[in-house]
Amino acid sequence: MADIHLGGWREDTLREIGIKTFEKAIDISIQENVDFIIVSGDFFDSSNPTIEVMVKAAKKLYELKLNEIPVYVIEGSHDFSPTGRTILKVFQEAGLLKRVTAGEEIDDRLLLKGTVDEKTKIKIYGISGTRRSLEKADYSRLDRDALENQEGDKIFLFHSAIEELKSGNLYQMESIPISFLPKGFLYYAGGHIHEKGEYELGEYKNVVFPGALFPNNLDELLNFKGGGFYLVEYKNEIINKKYTPIIIAPVILLDIHLDGIHPINIEEKVRDVSDKNNLKDSIVILKFKGKIEGKLSDINFKKINSYLENKGALLIKRDTRDIKTNEFREIKNSSFTKEKLEEDVIVRHKDQIKIKECQTEIVSFVKAFMTILSKEKKEGEKKDDYTKVVLSESIVYLSKNNLLEELDETNST
């Protein structure tokens, strides 16, 4: 399994459903008498979850321990901490799980040590995911030959999107090419991508993303309705993968079309739509679409919620992104990536920027200069050192563009 995100969600109900989903997954695993469990990152939603969440997780992990089912994990972008202080380390010290990311640096190469599952003798290796996919550096130095030459059955845990396997809607997501992974492993247990998928690419067989155990945001609730994990059986050199969905509370999507409806009549419309469904113990998502005659605040959401709660809904979420009112003007822009919007803004304002003798075209200049100025402070880097680096890079760039003199003239401070 992967992307459990224990402790995620602001709403207590959803957070609780997330925890229950995890508990059920563990119960199924014990019932199925699995040899071991692997979690490919983001076990927790943060590296420092609340006591309540830790207690519940510890309880289930202890149950696994009593049943002699080891748990092998890596950190993910959410529960990773650059300081190394993560709850997973605490749980490891308590013998509740095993992190499989041990490694050694030899001649600038990264040699993974991994771990061997005592019962099955399967070797398990992994590299944690980090914020902004900084784990790329680990992969670029990874001693793949050493891993590929290891004999026996091997599993690799990773928490990164794979470039070749990304779906179109994840196009902008940072990713690594699959060639960064060692070849010839029995199974590649992936995390980070919350959508499930099974792949085979050249010498990489059984590349599996189980997706999130429970959706982690509204869009995921809308798109996936739920989550699950894989029960994998390996017998006579054949792998059988069985996806096991877990539904604690069904997700019911109610599409409410608003075109031509006045806000005071929306409640009635919701009633009409919801009465066709059994909402008991379900997560209801109201997806509103269309243009209303009035303001968004004219809709009595409180009353709508109360009606649905009376029908037994456990939780009501609403998606109002597709409601159009006269309050808002449509943004005429087809390029909705951050970079393109940024570029559009620069292009629109470029005529206001006058830089004499600049060697670079204005838009490129502004973009390049912004990149220098938006450089982030590295871990452990002193503030003074960081300031010096940004300053010196700026000076180099400005002088390359013959702009230092101009700065002196225009900005005597």
Added chain:
Amino acid sequence: MDIVGKIVSGDFSGIIIRQKTGVDIELGELLVARENNGYFILQVFDISYGSQIPERIRSLAAGLKLEEVSNLSFLDSELSNFILIILKPILFVTPNRYHLPKKLPKFFSAVERIREEDLSFLEKPNRPLYFGKIRSGSRVLDIDVFLRGDDVITHHMLISASTGKGKSNLVKVLTYNLLNETYSGLLVIDPHDEYYGRTKKGLKDHPNARNKIVYFSTNPPPGASTLILDLKTIKPWHLTGIVTLTEAQIECIYLFYNRDKENWIENIVLAEREEGVSAVTLDVLKRKFNNVFGVSSEDGRISFRSSLFSNNSGVTTIKNVVDNLENGKTVIIDTSKLGGEVELLIGGIFAEGIFSRYRDLSSKGYLQNKPCVSIIIEEAPRVLGKDVLDKGANIFGTIAREGRKFRVGLVAITQLPSLIPKEILANMNTKIIMGTEMSNERSALIESSPQDISEESRNIASLDIGEALLTSTFSKLAIPLKIPLFEDIFKVDKKVVKDKTTFRGVDLE
């Protein structure tokens, strides 16, 4: 002064000098004739014998030497017999400017070998594209040749040479130096997998390679991207002019595409019968798709024979390549494991991707801020040949004709430029001509050259490995070049100092 001869006769089409005894002058060599207000740069295009002794006497003397023992020799032999050099005036240089000559040097002017300082007026332009060093005959001068890169790239280039004359080395040198610049993206369709440098030195060894090079291969080394395309990303027009199709087959394709959208290939392969399409057409298409995409139907499900196409991987490959090009990166596509038709299809898909993207950006007014893009195609007549284009236009032909407007240019590499239609050849505004023995190929090049190089035919035939003649709309003269050896770059370049890696996703012991 290194005087090598004196002007003795001639006209604008050929100035004749008498070569000084003991001096060797070569075809293609650059010479200088100085005047009060400037100097002429002249180039040797022919060499012949001259003598003051009548031919009848010379023949007799030679006979006596050959047939009988004779100590016979000419009086003042060095004065009587000499070498005549025929020169073409190519430039007149004054302290302020240089231009094509409109007058002849003075009669009896002394002619010297060119010195490096005589070419100091050749400056490095903004957005430079490096070609090599100036060559005078076989002597290499320490003068780097640059032209303004974005002009050259968007107006297309042609690289022509016989086998073994150094085309690959030239392309490596051009692309390596382009990695220093940010003004251009570069798509390299590499059928021999020779540019990235998988097993030896290559573009991957450039100090900027980490940020500038993206390498796609069906068998990628660690860190490189897998060349794999989801069938859903293939459009019917990607096949146009690359895969031979009858009208009935094209109609069938569009029938499926209009109805099934992105699933058109899969549905054709899986279709048993289709109303309005003959069984023969459908079967032939399936066979063609099996050849091109490696797909077939097995028990009612699509089966993939090759790893190049898939139905769940490589969804973002085309976008990825196009985005990288738009960001000024060099994208190398290793097509060495692909068959000819598939290789061209893959190249065509990416070329169409960037061309469409740039055409779209142009219509929105955003193109001016984008780097230009160059597409390198080997054995260009496969897509730009007369016979190929007669069968139907393809994306490369479209780029050759319209690419300039959208800042997309071709670098067409070929041994056989005569196979490319004249109008496309003339559109290649920069030509790098390397040794070419076949006279019809030389003629095609000379006729379409931006400069008058009609006298260069013999010179082109005699160009040695790594020697070239650069003719361009963006240069005032045809420049003789010596392309440095790619491997030599690494003897000069400083060693790249690798950053110390901070490992984050692992627990170091």
